[in-house]
Amino acid sequence: MKKRPSLSIARFWAIIIKEFIQMRRDRLTFGMIVGIPVVQLMLFGYAINGDPKHLPTAVLMADSGQYSRTLLSALKNSDYFRFVRQIQTEAEGEAALARGEVQFVINIPENFSRNLLRGEKPTVLVEADATDPSATGNAIASLRTLIAAALVNDLKGPLTYLAGSDGPVALRVHARYNPEGVSQYNIVPGLMGVVLTMTMVMITGLAITRERERGTMENLLSMPTRPLEVLLGKIIPYIFVGYIQAGLILVAARFLFHVPMAGSILLLLLTTSVFIAANLAMGITFSTLAKNQLQAVQMTFFFFLPSLLLSGFMFPFRGMPEWAQIIGEVLPLTHFLRIVRGIMLKGNGAGEVLLQLWQITLFALIVLAIGVKRYRKTLD
Amino acid sequence: MTDNLVIDVRGMTKSFGDRTVVNAIGLQVRRGEVYGFLGPNGSGKTTFIRMLCGLLAADAGEGSCLGFDVIRESDLIKRQVGYMTQRFSFYEDLSIAENLDFVARMYGVSNRRDLVKESIERLGLSGRQKQLAGELSGGWKQRLALAACLIHNPQLLLLDEPTAGVDPKARRDFWEQIHELAGQGLTFLITTHYMDEAERCDRLAYLSYGNLLTHGTVSEVIAHGRLTTWSVTGPELNELARRLRGIEGVQQAVAFGSRLHVSGTDAAALEKAITPLRLEPYKWQQIGSGLEDVFIHLMGNSKDNF
Numbered sequence: 001m002k003k004r005p006s007l008s009i010a011r012f013w014a015i016i017i018k019e020f021i022q023m024r025r026d027r028l029t030f031g032m033i034v035g036i037p038v039v040q041l042m043l044f045g046y047a048i049n050g051d052p053k054h055l056p057t058a059v060l061m062a063d064s065g066q067y068s069r070t071l072l073s074a075l076k077n078s079d080y081f082r083f084v085r086q087i088q089t090e091a092e093g094e095a096a097l098a099r100g101e102v103q104f105v106i107n108i109p110e111n112f113s114r115n116l117l118r119g120e121k122p123t124v125l126v127e128a129d130a131t132d133p134s135a136t137g138n139a140i141a142s143l144r145t146l147i148a149a150a151l152v153n154d155l156k157g158p159l160t161y162l163a164g165s166d167g168p169v170a171l172r173v174h175a176r177y178n179p180e181g182v183s184q185y186n187i188v189p190g191l192m193g194v195v196l197t198m199t200m201v202m203i204t205g206l207a208i209t210r211e212r213e214r215g216t217m218e219n220l221l222s223m224p225t226r227p228l229e230v231l232l233g234k235i236i237p238y239i240f241v242g243y244i245q246a247g248l249i250l251v252a253a254r255f256l257f258h259v260p261m262a263g264s265i266l267l268l269l270l271t272t273s274v275f276i277a278a279n280l281a282m283g284i285t286f287s288t289l290a291k292n293q294l295q296a297v298q299m300t301f302f303f304f305l306p307s308l309l310l311s312g313f314m315f316p317f318r319g320m321p322e323w324a325q326i327i328g329e330v331l332p333l334t335h336f337l338r339i340v341r342g343i344m345l346k347g348n349g350a351g352e353v354l355l356q357l358w359q360i361t362l363f364a365l366i367v368l369a370i371g372v373k374r375y376r377k378t379l380d
Numbered sequence: 381m382t383d384n385l386v387i388d389v390r391g392m393t394k395s396f397g398d399r400t401v402v403n404a405i406g407l408q409v410r411r412g413e414v415y416g417f418l419g420p421n422g423s424g425k426t427t428f429i430r431m432l433c434g435l436l437a438a439d440a441g442e443g444s445c446l447g448f449d450v451i452r453e454s455d456l457i458k459r460q461v462g463y464m465t466q467r468f469s470f471y472e473d474l475s476i477a478e479n480l481d482f483v484a485r486m487y488g489v490s491n492r493r494d495l496v497k498e499s500i501e502r503l504g505l506s507g508r509q510k511q512l513a514g515e516l517s518g519g520w521k522q523r524l525a526l527a528a529c530l531i532h533n534p535q536l537l538l539l540d541e542p543t544a545g546v547d548p549k550a551r552r553d554f555w556e557q558i559h560e561l562a563g564q565g566l567t568f569l570i571t572t573h574y575m576d577e578a579e580r581c582d583r584l585a586y587l588s589y590g591n592l593l594t595h596g597t598v599s600e601v602i603a604h605g606r607l608t609t610w611s612v613t614g615p616e617l618n619e620l621a622r623r624l625r626g627i628e629g630v631q632q633a634v635a636f637g638s639r640l641h642v643s644g645t646d647a648a649a650l651e652k653a654i655t656p657l658r659l660e661p662y663k664w665q666q667i668g669s670g671l672e673d674v675f676i677h678l679m680g681n682s683k684d685n686f
Contacts, residue, residue, distance in 0.1 A: 219469035221435055223486045224458040379435050 028291065032298040036305070043309045043324070052135050052319030054082040055103040058096055061086055065113020067154060071124075074150030075106065080139040097129050097176060099352050100338055103136060103318065104128050116151075116168055123170040131341045133181035135316035140173050147171065177262075177345040184257045189340040190313045192249040193333045196272075197279055197307050198300075200242055204283030205296040207234045208375070213292060218379060227375040231368065235280040242276035243269075253344070262347030271339050271353055278332040278364035285371035307333040332360045386411050386536050386567040387432065389443030389450050394427050394436060401427045403590040404440070409569060409583075414562050416581030417571040420679060423587040425571040426466060429538045432569075433461045446535055459487065462529030466540040468521045470528060472514025476505055479513050480528055487532035499527045519550035526554070530561075537561075539570045543577065555580055575672045584671075586678055593678045598671060605674035608647040610654060612640040614662035629653035634676055643673050 023030060057075065061068055076083045084102060087093050093105035107125035109115075115122040126143060128136045148167045155168060178185045208230075211217040220230070246269070253259040282303060283296075290296035308314060310328040317328060328334045335356035342348035342356075387409040394402040402424040409415045417425050430436040432445055434454025441451065448456045470479045480499055484492040500509045503523055513524060522542060529537060543551045555577065558568060562582075570581065578584055578598070585595040594604050612620065617640045621633040624642055629649035633642045644650035658664050 214472070215465070215467045215469045216471055217469075218435065218465050218467075219463075222433055222458060222461075222463040222465075223483070224455055225486060377434075378437050379430060380437055 026292075026294075028295050029298060032295075032302060036298075036301065039302070039305060043306060047310060047320045047324035048315045049319035049321075050134065050315060051138055052316040053079045053139075055080060055135070055139055055318050056084045056101065057081040057104040057106060058085055058087045058093055058102045059083060060088070060090065060093055060105060060107045062110040063108055063112035063114075065111075065116075067113040067116050067151060068108045070150055070154050071108060071147060074146060078142075078146055080142050080146075081106075093127060097127060098342070098346050098348055099355060100129065100342065102129070104139070112169075121168065121170045123172050126171065126173045128173060128175050129346075130175035130178045130181060131345045132186045132312070132316055133175075133178060133183055135318060136175070137181075140175075143173075144171055185259050185345060186341065187313075188249070188253045188257045188259050189344045190337050192246055192253075192272075192340055193275065193311070193336040194308060194313055195245055195249060196242055196276055196336075197333050198304055199245065200238060200276055200279035201283040201286065201303055202297065202300045203238050203241065204234060204280045205286045205290070205300045206293050207284055208287035209290050209293045209296045221377065221379065227372045227377060231281075231284050231371055231375060234284055235277060238280050239273060239276050242280075243272070246272050246276075259344060261344055263343035263349065267350060267353060268340065268343045271336075271343075271357055274357060274360050274364065275332055275336045275339075278360050278367070281364045281368040281371065282332075285367050285374065288371050288374040288376070307331050310334070312337055329359070330363065332363050335359045384411050385409065385444075386413075387415075387443075387445050387569065389432070389441060389445065392428060392431055392441035392443075392450075393439045394424075394431060395439055400590050402431065405587070405590075405592045406443075407585060407592070407595075409567060411567055412562055412565050413582045414558060414568045414570065414580070416578045416584040417569060417587065418573070418578055418584060418675065419571075419587035419593075422589070424590040425587055426540055428587070429463070429540055429569065429571070432457075433463050433538055434458055435463075459532070460535045462532070462534040462537045464525050464529045464537070464539045464542055466544065468513075468525060470513050470521075470525060473512060475510045475512055476500065476503075476516075476524055477509040479524065480531060483528045484531050489532050495531055499531055503527050518545045519547055522546050522550070522554065526557070534566070536567045536569070539568065541571050541573070543572065543574065551577070575670070575675075578671055586675060588679060594674075602669055602671060602674055605669060605677055606645055607643050607669040607673055607677055608645070608650050609641050609643040609667055609669040609673050610650070611636075611665050611667045612642060612662050613638060620657070620662070624654070624657070627653045632673075632676055632680060634673070636672075641667075641670075641673055643669060643677060645677075 059072060059075065061072065072083070075081045081104065087096065087105070090107070093107070096102045097105060105127040107127065109122055109125070112122045112124075124147065126140065128140060130136050144167065147169055151168050175181060208217070211220060250265070254261065283300065286296055286299040286303070290299055306327060310320065310324050311317070311331055311333040312328065313333065317325065317334065320328065338356050339348075339353050342352055346352075385408050387407055390406040391404045392402055392406070393400065393404050405424070405428060407428075417429070419425055427436060431438045431441070432450065434457060438451060443450050445457050446460050450457070471482070474482065477496060477500060480496045481492065484496055489495055500506055505520075505524075513521065516524060526539075526542065543554055546554070551574075558570070559580070562568060570577075572578060581598070583595065583597050584601055586593045586601065594601050596604065614620070617635060617638075621635065621640055624630045624633040629644050629646060630642055630653050631644045633640055642650070642654060644653070654664065
């Protein structure tokens, strides 16, 4: 029997040295290895906040008495609510909620001050957009205390009795769109966007780098073809792949998680194609920038991370600082989440959807333009 | 006369960083000619070909290719050029038929189906058209690549080391096909490292480190080298070669199988230099210099810029 060769420190060392040299040569990969944890730290450390405050709130004031004004100014000074505007009709409040412009509509009824003085415990109605239950929970919990504390200064002396043990006013909260606060209703539709972002960007991210690595790019470039033909030609087939994924998630949403479908599924599917195309365009543009497949995968991850964390999928969008929200507004996933949740839970129609869709379209066009510009027609 | 020139370029230059890879090369290739492009690895052959078909942007240079401006009209040139890359560059995960069909669509040929079918039949691959290109042997890959380059009926074929790694029989068949096509009016620019292939070209150009050292027909290139060569047989040729290389008048002593070729540019000086060594058991004989002697001589005189 032959003796097996023993482990050699020299060979082992040779491999170590080679790996270090190769690591040093691939600067971008090395940069990403350093960059990704930094971005993760920034996002998790600064951008994410599970207890969102300053939630936009509209107030419908049917009463102009003293106590309703006190209430309004208390709201304006509160941590959880950010007064954005006063509205005139319930329909206006409804629309603002559907578009996602406000998280709450607070309805102070007619004769609020008079009824309060009469000890009739007037009812303050709060309509909350509860698609994401975690965004509204704490704010609603604080509301009762807020109202009582606001009125305590006004209700002094002979009026003290009105403040009573269970407060001077009754509070009724309507958790709209997701009354039971089922978090799956929020997460499952959102997952559709997350899965599409991840896979679509990756698929086309590899498209050009693969041609380059396999040597087929030289051949492709020697043929009479335009960059747009190549890029669009590589995008379109994967829209079908995206639809398969979207279909799977929608079926699961319906039959496994029983997520309601309040709006039109056709509208949702139409919108999805734009979103898929935007992600594919992002991927193909990464592909024109990356030198090899590994770099393309890393760029995908670099894009996916903020998409996941800043879009409002994992954490309430409104809980983030302004800079994070600005980044979030650029990402297609942010707008797609609003669309999916809007259609499935709120029953939004084309009007509300278009408000978000144009931003996804703009993103896709800009990114594709960069890709076309960056696509090298020569091997230089 | 000029309309008969398929390639007519001057001063083609390309640098990567501060390294000039192609240095002001001019080249004229006539219609129906098989033009050989020779030179050591890294001499700029591939770079020059890539500039011709618009795969690389030239830093300087002018002229025409197929009647189009070589700098500005590369899109038009691409339509009529077939470029066969050094490394197999068709899709290994597509079948033979699918690859040909793709290329035919890219060039927008009419009667695509017929052309693809014809092409497969000509290849003799009718029974295997569904086989993946990646599963083919080197020789078959080369044939497929040539067939794919021909499918859009180009006027000019640029073949970059088409026979590298191909067995001798396949190489011979390949060259027969080339000459047949050239007879039909197709023009070829072919890079190669093989001397037998170089000798089958109508004309040659020899590049070294970006410079065009010589060009012309085989006999012109040899005459241009002005080399006198002696062939020696006998024992211990390595030892003899080592001694010869140190002698003035001997510019090269190169082993060719069991013979040694001793060459110099000054016939008289060479003869004088070898006289003391013309002893038994060595057999000396003056021969006509071959292409290889000339190329080795050219290569020895040019300076490596890497």
